[in-house]
Amino acid sequence: MKSFTVQEISELLGGELVGNTTHKIEGAEQIEKATENQITFIGGVKYVRLWKNSNASVAIVNDNLKIEPRENTALIKVKNADISLAKLLEAFDPGKPVFDVDIHPTAVIDSTATIGVGSKIGAGCYIGKNVVLGEGVVLYPNVTVLDDSTVGNQTVMWPGTVVRERSEIGARCTFHINVSIGADGFGYRPSDDGRGLVKIPQIGNVVIGNDVEIGANSCVDRGKFSSTVVGDGCKIDNLVQIAHNCVMGRSCIMAGHSGLAGSVTLGDGVIIGGSASIKDHTTIGDGAIVGAGSGVMGNIAPGKTVLGYPAQDSRDMLKQWVVMKKLSRN
Template sequence: MISFTIEEINTILQGELKGNINQKITGLDELKNAKSDQITFVRSVKYARLWEMSNACVAIVNDNLDIEPGPDRAFIMVKNADIAMSKLLDIFRLKDPVFDVDVHPTAVIHESAVMGAGSKIGAGCYIGKNVVLGDGIVLYPNVTVFDDSIIGAGTVIWSGTVIRERTEIGTDCIFHNNVSIGADGFGYIPSEDGRGLIKIPHIGNVIIGNGVEIGANSCVDRGKFSSTVLGDGCKIDNLVQIGHNCILGRFCIMAGSSGLAGSVILGDGVVIGGSASIKDHVTIHSGATVAAGSGVMNDVPAGKTVLGYPACDSREMLKQWVTLRKLAK
């Protein structure tokens, strides 16, 4: 078990120490669950009142809060407790699974595939024809990468993920378990006799930028004609659907169970809340936010926050809700 003194942690966080303890710190947890040898964090007045009831010996605290640690306890004062806690979590996190061999003997790798230096391929992986893997890539057991795909250096792909043919993935990406990249888009038209549906072929691909993270069981469909694109730094939660020919700018965030229908465009820094749904061919401009559970039917201007179903300006929607409550009374 790893442990640190409070001075060592303060050195890492570059904070200001308030109070002191001799207790070694062996882990971290939230205020209500932390044990006496653990560190916690206080980021707002809302949580400051819970400090007295916590068993933690140390807390990381936003420096704009006027609270005292109390006897035999200490604070590390920082500008942003969330960022400081993130740094600390990285130090305490468990190590990733270890590979006994760089390429497991049960992996199937086509003779034309190119594998960069230091890459690791787990048991049961399949690497198709003309695939190019950059340096330091990690494919955990049972990952499939189909023909003509390119994956940039430092990317980590967890078990069960399937990368379909002709996908292009940038550097330092993370794909969690059972991600699907490049499957057919959802497209059908009625048959001429009106008795069935005709499948529309999708002959495009998926292009993913650098530093993209995609959560477990999320899907990114390939384009009908050209490419579905995710820009640098996008962060996609679990169980997210991104339809064919969508284009995401840089550093977009999509929370769990949200979805984009086909040909949606997101500008830079767009935030999509959990379970929100975006209609096809809609553009959400840079810096806009779609609140959780909303249904977006029309374009959203830059910087705007929309809410509701159908979604409209969040302030307008809140007024509507207040009016409805008054009517109900």
């Protein structure tokens, strides 16, 4: 088990140490649950009151908060407690599963595939024809990468991930458990006789940029005849759907259970809240925010925040909610 003194942690974070504690710190925890051998964090005023009764020996706190250490406790004051906690958690990370051999003997790798230096391939993986894995790629057990796909340097795929044919994956990406890349888009039309549905072939691919992270059980569907694109630095939560021919700009965030219908375009830095749904052929401008549970039915201007179903300007929607609440009391 890893442990650190409060002085070591303060030096690691480059913070200002106020007070002291003799306890060794063995982990981090929420302020209400922390024990004397754990560190917590206080990033906002509403959590300051909880410090009085917390069992934590150390707290990382924003330097603009008014708070004092108790007996045998310490505070580490930093500019941003959330960012500092992330850095500390890296230090406590016990590490990823270990590969006994770089390429497990049960992995099936086509003779035409190219495997970069330092790549590791776990048990039960399948690597198809003409696949190119860059250097330092890690495929945990039971990952499938189908024909003519490329995977950039140092990308990590966790068990159950499937990358369909002709997909292009950038460098330093992380795909968590059971991610689906390149499945057929959902395209059907009524048949001429009106008695069934005709499937529209989906012959495009998926292009994913660098430093993209995709959460467990999320899906990025292939384009109908071009590419579904996920831009550099995008972060996608668990159980997210990105439909065919969507184009996401750089550093977008999509929270769990949200979804993009076909041919949606997101600008750079767009944030989509949990369970929000975006209508097909909609454009959301740079820096726009879609609140959780919202339903976007039309284009959203850059920098705008929308809420509700159907989604509209957040200020207008909040006013409506206030009026409705007052009416319900009458």
